[in-house]
Amino acid sequence: DAKTTQPTSMDCAEGRAANLPCNHSTISGNEYVYWYRQIHSQGPQYIIHGLKNNETNEMASLIITEDRKSSTLILPHATLRDTAVYYCIAAYGQNFVFGPGTRLSVLP
Amino acid sequence: NAGVMQNPRHLVRRRGQEARLRCSPMKGHSHVYWYRQLPEEGLKFMVYLQKENIIDESGMPKERFSAEFPKEGPSILRIQQVVRGDSAAYFCASSPPIDLGRGLDETQYFGPGTRLLVL
Numbered sequence: 001d002a003k004t005t006q007p008t009s010m011d012c013a014e015g016r017a018a019n020l021p022c023n024h025s026t027i028s029g030n031e032y033v034y035w036y037r038q039i040h041s042q043g044p045q046y047i048i049h050g051l052k053n054n055e056t057n058e059m060a061s062l063i064i065t066e067d068r069k070s071s072t073l074i075l076p077h078a079t080l081r082d083t084a085v086y087y088c089i090a091a092y093g094q095n096f097v098f099g100p101g102t103r104l105s106v107l108p
Numbered sequence: 109n110a111g112v113m114q115n116p117r118h119l120v121r122r123r124g125q126e127a128r129l130r131c132s133p134m135k136g137h138s139h140v141y142w143y144r145q146l147p148e149e150g151l152k153f154m155v156y157l158q159k160e161n162i163i164d165e166s167g168m169p170k171e172r173f174s175a176e177f178p179k180e181g182p183s184i185l186r187i188q189q190v191v192r193g194d195s196a197a198y199f200c201a202s203s204p205p206i207d208l209g210r211g212l213d214e215t216q217y218f219g220p221g222t223r224l225l226v227l
Contacts, residue, residue, distance in 0.1 A: 034215065043112075043199050043218035044151065087150070094141065094164070094203065094214050098151040 004088045009103040012082075018075040020102050022088030025069040031092045033064060035073045037084040038101070044087065047073065078106045110135065112202050112219035113182075120225045127187040127194070129222045133202030139163075140183040141201040141216060142175055151199060157183060190226045197221045 005023045012018040024033065032051050036044040048055055048062045050071075055062045061074040075082055087101040113132040121127050133140050139158055143151040156164040157177040168175065172190075177183040187194055201216035 036218075041197060041221070041223075043220045044201075046215060046217055049215055094139065094156050094216070096141075096153060096216060098143075098153075100150050 003097075004090055004099055006086070006088055006099065006102040008100065009105070011105050011107055012075075012078045014080060014106055014108050015077055018073075018078040018082065018104060018106070020073040020075075020086050020088075020104065021070065022073070023070045024088070024090040027068050027090045028092065029068075031090045033062065033068075033071050034089040034091060034096070035060070035062065036087045036089065036098075037082075038087070039081075039084040044098075047086075078104075080106050080108065082106050112200055112217055114198075114200050114219035114222050116222060117220060118223045118225070120227065121190045122227050123191055124189050127190050127224055127226075129185040129187075129198050129200075129224070131183040131185070131200030131202075131219060133183070133200075134204075134217055136204060137202035137217075138205045139203045139214065140177050141203075142183075142185050143199045143201065145197045145199060145221075147196070154185075187224075190224075192226045195224055195226045197223050 032049050034049040035047040038044045048060050050062045050064055064071045083106045085101040085103050087098050089096050115130050141156050142154040145151045153167040155168050155175045160179050172188045174186045199218050199221045201218045203214040203216045
């Protein structure tokens with residue numbers, strides 16, 4: 001599976017958009033990009049995923065570059081409850097490899 | 109639709125005892141995955157199972173660890189003769205059957221985890 005790299009940590013002001021980048025420069029054509037988050041020590045929570053096209057759901061938007069070498073997760077209006085570790089995964093089939101993720105702190 | 113269920117949520121064992129962790133997948137899901145998370149670390153894949161079959165156990169320690177997903181009932185992760193280094197959070201995830209119409213999009217949905225503490 002493609003290795004992903006993410007910033008170790010980021011801060012975001014409450015109410016502002018949080019933009020979390022992820023690099024997956026070695027991603028192959030059939031690998032999806034998945035985003036999960038883990039709040040405290042809870043189980044990882046699925047956020048969104050995509051293959052080529054940008055995606056949006058009730059939680060977030062996913063922007064994937066045309067060459068698919070990077071992506072950005074956008075939380076449009078971050079709240080304090082969005083403070084968590086965010087994981088970006090590039091995977092084909094079931095082989096999910098979790099890196100250290102980005103620790104997002106939403107500040108009041 | 110209930111999510112992935114795991115029990116117990118917390119488990120305390122003494123060194124040398126056995127630990128059994130159970131996972132019930134989401135309704136309609138036939139694939140189960142187990143991950144381990146050590147304190148302050150990311151999740152590490154352990155094993156992937158379908159009903160009555162182990163598909164990928166490349167992340168399982170060679171000794172003392174086993175997993176099953178019987179035709180009826182939950183998936184079980186079993187750790188024999190536990191040691192202090194087994195103390196961790198163990199997460200189970202499930203995904204639906206493969207649908208060729210959506211390619212190999214196998215989004216995994218995670219349970220709340222079992223925190224194992226070995227004294």
